[in-house]
Amino acid sequence: MRDRTREEVFALIRDSRDLTRSALVELTGLPSSTIGHAVARLLAEGRIAESAPPAKGPGSGSGRPGSILNAVATSIRTGAIDFGHRHFRVALGDDQGNVVDEEIVRLNVDQSPIRGLDAAAASLRALCERNSVASLTCVAAGVPGPIEEATGLVCSTTTLSNWAGMYPARELEKRLEVPALVSNDASAGAFGELHLGAGQGHRDFLYIKASHGIGAGLVINGELFVGGVGFAGEIGHIIISGRPELCRCGNRGCLEAVVSVPSVKEQLSHTHPHLDVDLVDLATLNDPVSARILNESGRTMGTVLAGLCDLVNPTILIIGGELGSSGPPLIDGVRASVNRFAQPSTSSAIQVVAAGLGPRAELVGAVQLAAVLARA
Ligand SMILES: [Zn+2]
Structure with a gap:
C-alpha cells in the first residue's frame, strides 16, 4: 500500500524539478531517514528516477551532495x-x-x-x-x-x-x-522560462514577449502573476511621451507602436532596400546598420522596462519573442536603458538576458x- 508520506514526497518531486533528498527534508520538515525510505520505495516502484546533479545548481552547494530526483513520465x-x-x-x-x-x-x-x-x-x-x-x-x-x-x-x-x-x-x-x-x-512564455529557461532558480522576474506586439509575463514569488482579472502585463500600450507613432489602439506613442517586429522591418526596408524584409530572420542580420536599428529599439523598450523593474524589483529581465531572439544588439540596448533609467539599487541587482528557450x-x-x- 502507498502510504501518505510517500505520496506527499512523490507530489513534491513531480511538481518540481531536480529536487535532492536534502531539499525534500527542508521542504517537508521530515527526518532524513523518513525521506530516504520514501525515496527508496519510489525508486523501487519506478515512479521516480535519480541522476547526477548538474555542475552548478541544486545539490552542488554545501552539505550533503545529492543526486537529483525527478518523476518518471507516464504515457500520458x-x-x-x-x-x-x-x-x-x-x-x-x-x-x-x-x-x-x-x-x-x-x-x-x-x-x-x-x-x-x-x-x-x-x-x-x-x-x-x-x-x-x-x-x-x-x-x-x-x-x-x-x-x-x-x-x-x-x-x-x-x-x-x-x-x-x-x-x-x-x-x-x-x-x-x-x-x-x-x-x-x-x-x-514566462512559465516556460521559469521551468526550463533563463528563469530557472529565479523567484521574481519579468518575461517580455517582444514580437508583433509587446506583452509581459510576471513571475512573483515563484508563481505566475496575472493580476486581479487576468490582464497583468499588458505593457504594449504604455505611452512613450513625445512619440508620434499611431498605435492600433488609437493612441499615439504606445510602446508597441514604436518598437515591434513590423517597426524594425520598416526601418530595415529603408536601410536595406534589397532585403526582403517580410522573410528576413532578424537573428541572421550582422551588419552595423541593422545592429544600430536593433540596439536603438532595445534602448527605447528599455526606457519603459526600467520603470517596471523599479516596480517589481526582478532579479532577471528576460526578453523573448522575435526581437528577444534577434541577438546581442537589442539585448545590450535594453540593458543600457535599464542601467540608465532604473534606480541604481534596482538595476545593479538585475540581469538582462535573451529568453533561454528563444522563440519556443x-x-x-x-x-x-x-x-x-x-x-x-
Ligand atoms: Zn496602443
Whole structure:
C-alpha cells in the first residue's frame, strides 16, 4: 500500500524539478531517514528516477551532495499550442512537461482566429498520428491577447480585434474533445522560462514577449502573476511621451507602436532596400546598420522596462519573442536603458538576458501548463 508520506514526497518531486533528498527534508520538515525510505520505495516502484546533479545548481552547494530526483513520465500525452500573430506552433508533451514532438505552421492567425484554431487542432491531430498517440489528456494554449482568467474570454476590442469576444479554450475543447486551458502568450512564455529557461532558480522576474506586439509575463514569488482579472502585463500600450507613432489602439506613442517586429522591418526596408524584409530572420542580420536599428529599439523598450523593474524589483529581465531572439544588439540596448533609467539599487541587482528557450518559450510554457492540467 502507498502510504501518505510517500505520496506527499512523490507530489513534491513531480511538481518540481531536480529536487535532492536534502531539499525534500527542508521542504517537508521530515527526518532524513523518513525521506530516504520514501525515496527508496519510489525508486523501487519506478515512479521516480535519480541522476547526477548538474555542475552548478541544486545539490552542488554545501552539505550533503545529492543526486537529483525527478518523476518518471507516464504515457500520458498532452497538446500545446502557441498562437502568434502570423504563425502558430504545436507540440505534444508528457505529464512532466517534456516536449515529445513539435511543429511550426505559418498562418495569419490575427486575420482569422477560427482558421487558426481549426488549423492548430488539425496539426495536433497530425502530431498524434505521427507519434502513434491514440488520445490526448488535455491541451493548453497561449494566445496573444488579454484573457479574463475566470472565464477564458479574450477581452480586448482594440488590440486583437478578431479574437475579441471569443472563448478559445471552449473552441479547442469543441475541436479536440479534451479539457483545454488558455493563457496569455507572454504568461505562457514566462512559465516556460521559469521551468526550463533563463528563469530557472529565479523567484521574481519579468518575461517580455517582444514580437508583433509587446506583452509581459510576471513571475512573483515563484508563481505566475496575472493580476486581479487576468490582464497583468499588458505593457504594449504604455505611452512613450513625445512619440508620434499611431498605435492600433488609437493612441499615439504606445510602446508597441514604436518598437515591434513590423517597426524594425520598416526601418530595415529603408536601410536595406534589397532585403526582403517580410522573410528576413532578424537573428541572421550582422551588419552595423541593422545592429544600430536593433540596439536603438532595445534602448527605447528599455526606457519603459526600467520603470517596471523599479516596480517589481526582478532579479532577471528576460526578453523573448522575435526581437528577444534577434541577438546581442537589442539585448545590450535594453540593458543600457535599464542601467540608465532604473534606480541604481534596482538595476545593479538585475540581469538582462535573451529568453533561454528563444522563440519556443511560449510553446514550452504551454507544454508545462498542460502538464499541470494533466496532473490536476
Ligand atoms: Zn496602443
